[in-house]
Amino acid sequence: MIEVKNLEKKYFINTPNELRALDNINLKIEDGEFVALVGASGSGKSTFMNIVGALDRPTSGEYLIDGVPVHSMTQNELSDIRGKKIGFIFQSFNLMGRSNALKNVELPMLYAGITAKERTKRAKELLELVEMGDRVHHLPNELSGGQKQRVAIARSLVNDPSIILADEPTGALDSKTGDIVMNIFKKVHKEKKKTILIITHSIEVAQMTQRIITIRDGRILSDVPNTPIS
Amino acid sequence: MFFKENMVLALESLRSNKMRAFLTMLGIIIGIASVIAIISVGDSLSSSITTEMQSIGTNNIRIMVREKDNKFGNPRNRMNNPGSMLSSGASAEDKDLITIEMLEAFQERFKDQVAAISLNESRGTGQVKDERLYANVTVSGVNPGYISVNNVELINGRFINDRDTAGRKSVAVVSDKLVKNIFGSSINPIGQEIKLYETSGIKTYIVVGVYKYTDSDSFFGASSTSEKDAQTSIYIPITLAKQDTTIKNYSSAIIMSKTNVDTDKFTKDIEEYFSKYYETNPKWEVSVINMASQIETASSMLSSVSLAITIIAAISLLVGGIGVMNIMLVSVTERTREIGTRKALGAKNFHIRMQFITEAMIIALVGGLIGLVLGLLLGTLGSNLLGAAPSFSLPTIVLTVAFSMAIGVFFGYYPASKAAQLDPIDALRYE
Ligand SMILES: Nc1ncnc2c1ncn2[C@@H]1O[C@H](COP(=O)(O)OP(=O)(O)O)[C@@H](O)[C@H]1O
Numbered sequence: 043m044i045e046v047k048n049l050e051k052k053y054f055i056n057t058p059n060e061l062r063a064l065d066n067i068n069l070k071i072e073d074g075e076f077v078a079l080v081g082a083s084g085s086g087k088s089t090f091m092n093i094v095g096a097l098d099r100p101t102s103g104e105y106l107i108d109g110v111p112v113h114s115m116t117q118n119e120l121s122d123i124r125g126k127k128i129g130f131i132f133q134s135f136n137l138m139g140r141s142n143a144l145k146n147v148e149l150p151m152l153y154a155g156i157t158a159k160e161r162t163k164r165a166k167e168l169l170e171l172v173e174m175g176d177r178v179h180h181l182p183n184e185l186s187g188g189q190k191q192r193v194a195i196a197r198s199l200v201n202d203p204s205i206i207l208a209d210e211p212t213g214a215l216d217s218k219t220g221d222i223v224m225n226i227f228k229k230v231h232k233e234k235k236k237t238i239l240i241i242t243h244s245i246e247v248a249q250m251t252q253r254i255i256t257i258r259d260g261r262i263l264s265d266v267p268n269t270p271i272s
Numbered sequence: 273m274f275f276k277e278n279m280v281l282a283l284e285s286l287r288s289n290k291m292r293a294f295l296t297m298l299g300i301i302i303g304i305a306s307v308i309a310i311i312s313v314g315d316s317l318s319s320s321i322t323t324e325m326q327s328i329g330t331n332n333i334r335i336m337v338r339e340k341d342n343k344f345g346n347p348r349n350r351m352n353n354p355g356s357m358l359s360s361g362a363s364a365e366d367k368d369l370i371t372i373e374m375l376e377a378f379q380e381r382f383k384d385q386v387a388a389i390s391l392n393e394s395r396g397t398g399q400v401k402d403e404r405l406y407a408n409v410t411v412s413g414v415n416p417g418y419i420s421v422n423n424v425e426l427i428n429g430r431f432i433n434d435r436d437t438a439g440r441k442s443v444a445v446v447s448d449k450l451v452k453n454i455f456g457s458s459i460n461p462i463g464q465e466i467k468l469y470e471t472s473g474i475k476t477y478i479v480v481g482v483y484k485y486t487d488s489d490s491f492f493g494a495s496s497t498s499e500k501d502a503q504t505s506i507y508i509p510i511t512l513a514k515q516d517t518t519i520k521n522y523s524s525a526i527i528m529s530k531t532n533v534d535t536d537k538f539t540k541d542i543e544e545y546f547s548k549y550y551e552t553n554p555k556w557e558v559s560v561i562n563m564a565s566q567i568e569t570a571s572s573m574l575s576s577v578s579l580a581i582t583i584i585a586a587i588s589l590l591v592g593g594i595g596v597m598n599i600m601l602v603s604v605t606e607r608t609r610e611i612g613t614r615k616a617l618g619a620k621n622f623h624i625r626m627q628f629i630t631e632a633m634i635i636a637l638v639g640g641l642i643g644l645v646l647g648l649l650l651g652t653l654g655s656n657l658l659g660a661a662p663s664f665s666l667p668t669i670v671l672t673v674a675f676s677m678a679i680g681v682f683f684g685y686y687p688a689s690k691a692a693q694l695d696p697i698d699a700l701r702y703e
């Protein structure tokens with residue numbers, strides 16, 4: 043369970059142009075929820091997700107995963123959280139260009155200290171799950187955008203994290219390949235029971251989730267349940 | 273385990289930037305190559321010098337006649353060609369040279385210091401032939417003192433003695449190699465006749481002694497001839513060798529001092545003693561050279577040359593190291609987003625630092641290995657040019673390889689730390 047209390051993030055603190063990117067955010071996300079985060083560009087969605095993803099620290103307020111405070115952790119502890127509790131998916135895929143799909147998927151397991159044999163086994167399983175079992179030895183530049191994003195989804199899952207965070211995962215894809223990627227998310231949600239938080243600009247994408255949170259100017263504007271259309 | 277992954281990553285990154293990596297390595301390649309080359313040439317030269325020193329003997333003093341205004345002649349040439357050291361223009365006549373009487377008087381005067389005096393008249397090359405059997409030789413007329421001064425090791429019979437020189441007897445001392453070629457192993461060569469063919473004619477000699485051939489005397493001219501054809505010295509009485517030459521006196525001699533004598537002081541005494549014969553000579557004088565000090569000069573010259581090249585090598589290694597640092601800083605900047613992604617995937621600062629240190633180390637190591645190969649080639653070439661056997665020591669090789677790795681680690685540490693300390697968000701947002 044993710045819990046956020048009175049969360050604030052400010053930039054340019056104590057200068058005339060101080061900026062409140064996040065302003066008093068209070069939020070709970072239960073295990074296994076499939077959530078969309080929407081809002082205009084610059085409204086603070088990424089800032090929020092980066093804090094939830096343990097990449098960034100809030101200026102003030104609390105952030106807890108399963109009751110454990112993350113906001114006060116050291117750099118090393120944050121690395122551990124990122125490696126084991128959280129799976130990241132980026133708009134621009136962020137695959138390692140010189141490594142093939144398999145090696146890319148194995149990477150988080152390397153940092154988590156998993157043996158080579160186990161790494162290969164799990165990476166192959168997950169590439170099968172995202173329907174990339176036949177592209178295991180391809181380099182990123184030999185894959186289409188949708189295929190790259192599927193490899194990235196497999197990579198986010200390898201350490202069996204409880205939370206998957208995706209910042210505009212279909213933002214760089216056309217709507218057809220975007221749908222294929224979203225179907226993978228739905229499959230992951232259904233089969234793996236992960237908590238998934240997706241930032242999106244697309245109403246169709248948001249409609250596929252169970253809950254839609256709208257942010258404006260760093261505040262929660264609305265937080266409504268949604269019945270996913272299948 | 274993680275080290276292996278980092279190696280693979282580093283090699284992949286090297287391969288994707290071959291030209292850049294090579295240019296970066298250049299400083300290290302040049303540095304390591306010159307270090308290896310200097311060490312191997314230096315080692316082989318100094319071991320040759322040591323051998324030379326032992327074969328000449330440290331208490332030998334050479335005295336020779338030279339032209340008065342030619343003080344700065346090349347000592348190396350004089351050392352190698354004592355017969356031809358007289359200067360270019362004029363040639364000395366018998367009255368300008370050292371006589372047997374002078375040497376005898378000198379030996380009488382300094383009998384407590386002089387162990388032996390060696391005289392040598394080179395007659396060039398020739399061949400000893402017996403029907404189809406032959407042996408190549410260089411013919412040297414020598415006096416009895418020659419054997420002790422030049423460390424000739426007699427293994428059979430006797431050396432040239434006073435009666436041989438006084439009576440101009442046709443006797444010869446030959447090498448065991450010549451004996452093997454001419455007589456084989458079953459015949460005792462002592463007392464046997466040999467025929468010596470020279471350009472001046474054919475003469476018969478009686479073998480009175482056999483010495484053990486060592487190839488150290490062909491030091492500065494690397495011999496390319498086969499074992500069987502190699503030239504060995506044949507020694508005949510010096511008076512016989514000079515019999516049909518116009519010059520009867522000596523342009524040089526080697527004086528061996530007794531072991532307890534201070535050679536430096538004795539050198540001065542000799543100079544003083546012989547100078548009095550030349551005070552009134554308008555053109556000629558004697559020069560006295562202490563062999564040990566000559567070799568010392570040569571080896572100190574060698575070591576200062578080595579020092580200079582070592583400094584150059586050190587500078588190029590430093591430049592190479594800075595090059596590695598520079599390229600790693602570029603690489604870190606280029607791969608900022610990659611670093612951010614790695615951190616998002618759970619990499620700790622330590623992982624990132626190790627990755628970049630390994631990469632810097634691999635660049636330096638590959639450079640070091642290329643430099644090593646190049647250095648070994650240059651070292652072999654250099655040693656061959658100088659006529660010495662190349663000498664490589666395994667510890668040196670291991671040390672240079674380790675040193676180039678250390679350069680990588682040292683100069684890679686700062687860029688790697690910079691990478692490790694990047695803020696994950698800043699790194700991910702980097703354009
Ligand atoms: N590192 C930063 N330094 C200064 N301002 C920032 C930084 N990151 C984000 N911001 C600002 O915070 C606000 C929210 O940004 P962001 O969370 O990226 O918006 P969104 O993802 O919703 O488009 C924006 O006004 C942005 O300019």
Ligand SMILES: [Mg+2]
Pocket residue numbers: 087088089209
């Ligand atoms: Mg954003």
